[in-house]
Amino acid sequence: MSTTASDLSDLLPTADQVMEKLALAEAEKAEKARRREALAETEKKRLLDALTKPSGVSDEQALRRVAKIVERAVSNGLTEVEVRRFPNTLFSDHGRAINQGERGWESTLTGLPKEMYEFWARQLRPRGYKIKFQIADWPEGRPGDISVSLKWS
Template identity: 45%
Template sequence: MIARDLMNSEFPYVTADADLDYVAKLLADCGLGAVPVVDDDLSPIGIVTRSNLEQPRIQPLPDLGAIPAFLLRDRPKPIFHANGRALREVMTSPAISISDVAKIPDIARIMESHSLKRIPVVEGHKIIGLLLRKEVTEAMKGGFPAMALEAHRRRPLISISQQNSDRCAVATASEFRELVASHERQLELERTEHRRMATELRDQRIRELACQRLTEAQWRSMLEQARRSAAAGLTEHLLIRFPSQLCVDGGRAINAPDLKWPTTLRGEPADVYRRWRNELHPRGFRIAAQIIDFPEGMPGDAALFLMWSAARN
């Protein structure tokens, strides 16, 4: 068993410029009894416990004798006030730390020789946990069988009330950056899924349109609408609008333009072209095809226009 097996991986820590009142609150909310102090590289440089913050007790007068223990047992502790003191003034420094791969007997000897109740655990130079002497003692006695050790690893290690829960106390800027990155990855996954679903729907729609045929009623309605356009003073009328993907080449011939564009039409647009060629072309009407929008720079919808203006020389 090594330090990583027993360490508390959820713990508060601060830098040396933290307010002492804030550190006192962390100590009050934390069940570990200590708050490590780290530098900008997350290397431990000190540690603060409740004893660091407690003011020296005023000794009773000699003629009064010592205060009985039972009177002190349930006596509420006075509210802490920093009184202008800085964290550097009260923290224990330098901090003694151990490697995450240190063995439990070695840890026990270090804690015993330095009279430590808690010791930071580091990986390289970076702090990754806090180890308590009572847990080391329990492990030395064999009090952590496999199942109990697993439960120990999973248990909540910082007992902070729900009303005062402050996740930022145990977070780092890198963790916040990872949250941002995770959010962006989730958005990209959602955008990818949205594009996939849109593509599937579009392809299904194209397959359906390719199978549709122009009815006589639709053709007569198109001609009637064209007549109304002429009565309104227009010289052309949009007969049918359709996705450019309905063309066998995705609308490239229409966009070029290529004189062979009629051969790329499918479904109703192909029927419209044939009706024009058979019925309207001999009567002087012309027809034109055009891509009428370009979403994201790609050909979108196409349209067939019926025209009756005199051809320009």
């Protein structure tokens, strides 16, 4: 059986055809990445919106949660436990006053961090617990998330 020149040309696409196929595949990958990024951004915005609103948790519910957290930490020999991290965008100065240890840093709190601080002041401080807000990480040398820890030592 003899093959013709046209049959042979069907075996291997031209360099231009290969490059076109690669470009289409890259464009498809980029579009998928863009959609993932948009979805992640939407989810991040939804979470930030939720963190700026009241939690709806009563003092009694919060005390029960804190009791479990403290009990677990004590059983592990700890005298301090990180209870939550927040994006620095929930702080009016993005954590600058916390990082500098400035007096009145608590006035920079908003949303759930403020609610947690106020709960601590009402319910936990009278019981001898301390609260600590600090910069938890430093992406690109700038303050990142802010952690909230509870201490009892």
